[in-house]
Amino acid sequence: MTANVTLSAHMEAAGLGQAHLAQRLNDHIARLYGEPGRISDRHVRNWLTGKTSWPQRRQRAALEAEFGLSAERLGFTPPPPRSRLAQLASAAPVTTDPLEETVRRRKFAVTATSLAAASLLPPQAGARPRVGMNDVKRLETAFLDLVASDNTHGGSVSLETRALAFAQHALERQKVGTATSRVRSRLYYLAAAFSGTALWAAVDSRQVERARTHLHNALYLADLSGSSQMKTRLWLHASLLASQEPGGMREALDAAYEARSTYACRSDALLHSLALARLAGIQADAHSGEPRLGLAALRNLDGAHEAFQRAEGNDARPAWISFYDDAELEGLSALVMTRLGRHEDAEAHLHRTLGKLRPEYRRNRMYYTATLALVQLRQGEVELACSTAGSVVSGGHAPTGRTSQLLARFGRQLTAAAPGSRYVADWKVRHPREGEHRT
Structure with a gap:
C-alpha cells in the first residue's frame, strides 16, 4: 500500500480537507450525471492512504473535473488491462424488462437533451472562477512548508x-480561472519555485536525469515569471547538478558564472555572496585540472565574505534563501578549503558552522558533521574521525542523499587509511550500510 502524495499535495495546495473535497466531488457528480454523489470522507481517506488505488468511474470523472487533471496524473494507478474474453464474460447482462428499458431510454434522452441545450447557451460572465492572491498565498504557505521539510529531512x-x-x-x-497579470506572474514564479525544489531534491539524491528535466522546466517557468532571483537559484542548482556528472566541471563553472551575472546578484549583496561562495566551491573542485582556479576560488571566497558583511539583514528576500546565514557561509568555506587540500582551515570553518547552525537545520548539521569526519580522517585523526562519523548515524535520524554518500566515502577512505585496524572492523559492524560502495 503506497500513500497518494500527489493527490495529497493537490488537496493541500487547494486548501481542501477530506470532507470538503468529498462534498465538492458530489457536486460534480450531480452536475455530470444528474444524480447526487455518495462520496464520503472515508473514500477520500482510502485514496490518500493508497487503500483504493483506482476510484470508480464516476469518482474519477469528478476528481478530474475538480483538479483539471487525469486520474493518473493525480497519483492513481489503473488496474492492468484484462483480456477481451474476460471483459465480455464479466459484462453486465442486457436487461430484458421492457418497462425498465423504457425508463432507462427516457432518462438518457432527457439527460442528453439537457446537456445539448446547455452547450448552446452563451457563456455567462463569471463562469470561470477568479484566481487571486488568496490562491497565491496558499501556494506560498505550501512552499514554505516544503522548504522547512527540506531543511529538516533533506531531498x-x-x-x-x-x-x-x-x-x-x-x-x-492559470488555466481554470481568470487572473490579473500580477497574479499570473506570481503563479509562474511559484511553479518555478516548486520545480526548483523538485530539482534540488533530485540533485541531493543524485538523480541526474530527473534533475535535468526539472531544471529545464523550472528555467522556462522562471523566464515566464520574469524573476531574476529565481533564475539565480536555478543556475546555482544547475552548477551543482553538472558537477555531479563525469566531465561536467566546465558546464558547472559556466552555470555558476551565469548565476553570478544575474541582475538579482548585482543588486543584492546577499545573493551575490551566495553566488560567489558556490562559484568558489566549483572552482576549488576543478582546480586540479587548472591550478589557476584554486587562486580564483580563494578570491571569490573572500568576495563572498565581504558581500555578506555588506548585505542588509532586513531586506525582503525570497523564502528559498533563508538557509543562507553566517553558519552556511562558514560551511561553504569549509568545502572550498577541503577541496583545495587545506584540511586544518576546513576543520576550523566546520567547527564554527556546527556551533552556529540553527536547530531546525538538521539535514545541514548531518552533512557538515560527515564532512568534518572526512576532514579529520585526512589529517590522520582516525579515532576522532570515527567518533565524529558515528555521531551522524547514531543520532536517531537516517542519513539521506549527499550525507549518505559522504559516509560511504568515509567508510572507503577509512579502510584505505587504516586497513585491518579495529576502527575499520568496528565501523563495518556498527554501520554496514555506510560502508557500502555507492555511486
Whole structure:
C-alpha cells in the first residue's frame, strides 16, 4: 500500500480537507450525471492512504473535473488491462424488462437533451472562477512548508513528488480561472519555485536525469515569471547538478558564472555572496585540472565574505534563501578549503558552522558533521574521525542523499587509511550500510 502524495499535495495546495473535497466531488457528480454523489470522507481517506488505488468511474470523472487533471496524473494507478474474453464474460447482462428499458431510454434522452441545450447557451460572465492572491498565498504557505521539510529531512522522492504536484497545481490555476497579470506572474514564479525544489531534491539524491528535466522546466517557468532571483537559484542548482556528472566541471563553472551575472546578484549583496561562495566551491573542485582556479576560488571566497558583511539583514528576500546565514557561509568555506587540500582551515570553518547552525537545520548539521569526519580522517585523526562519523548515524535520524554518500566515502577512505585496524572492523559492524560502495 503506497500513500497518494500527489493527490495529497493537490488537496493541500487547494486548501481542501477530506470532507470538503468529498462534498465538492458530489457536486460534480450531480452536475455530470444528474444524480447526487455518495462520496464520503472515508473514500477520500482510502485514496490518500493508497487503500483504493483506482476510484470508480464516476469518482474519477469528478476528481478530474475538480483538479483539471487525469486520474493518473493525480497519483492513481489503473488496474492492468484484462483480456477481451474476460471483459465480455464479466459484462453486465442486457436487461430484458421492457418497462425498465423504457425508463432507462427516457432518462438518457432527457439527460442528453439537457446537456445539448446547455452547450448552446452563451457563456455567462463569471463562469470561470477568479484566481487571486488568496490562491497565491496558499501556494506560498505550501512552499514554505516544503522548504522547512527540506531543511529538516533533506531531498527525498516524497519531497520531489510533492513539489512537482504543487508546481502543476500552480499552472492549473492559470488555466481554470481568470487572473490579473500580477497574479499570473506570481503563479509562474511559484511553479518555478516548486520545480526548483523538485530539482534540488533530485540533485541531493543524485538523480541526474530527473534533475535535468526539472531544471529545464523550472528555467522556462522562471523566464515566464520574469524573476531574476529565481533564475539565480536555478543556475546555482544547475552548477551543482553538472558537477555531479563525469566531465561536467566546465558546464558547472559556466552555470555558476551565469548565476553570478544575474541582475538579482548585482543588486543584492546577499545573493551575490551566495553566488560567489558556490562559484568558489566549483572552482576549488576543478582546480586540479587548472591550478589557476584554486587562486580564483580563494578570491571569490573572500568576495563572498565581504558581500555578506555588506548585505542588509532586513531586506525582503525570497523564502528559498533563508538557509543562507553566517553558519552556511562558514560551511561553504569549509568545502572550498577541503577541496583545495587545506584540511586544518576546513576543520576550523566546520567547527564554527556546527556551533552556529540553527536547530531546525538538521539535514545541514548531518552533512557538515560527515564532512568534518572526512576532514579529520585526512589529517590522520582516525579515532576522532570515527567518533565524529558515528555521531551522524547514531543520532536517531537516517542519513539521506549527499550525507549518505559522504559516509560511504568515509567508510572507503577509512579502510584505505587504516586497513585491518579495529576502527575499520568496528565501523563495518556498527554501520554496514555506510560502508557500502555507492555511486
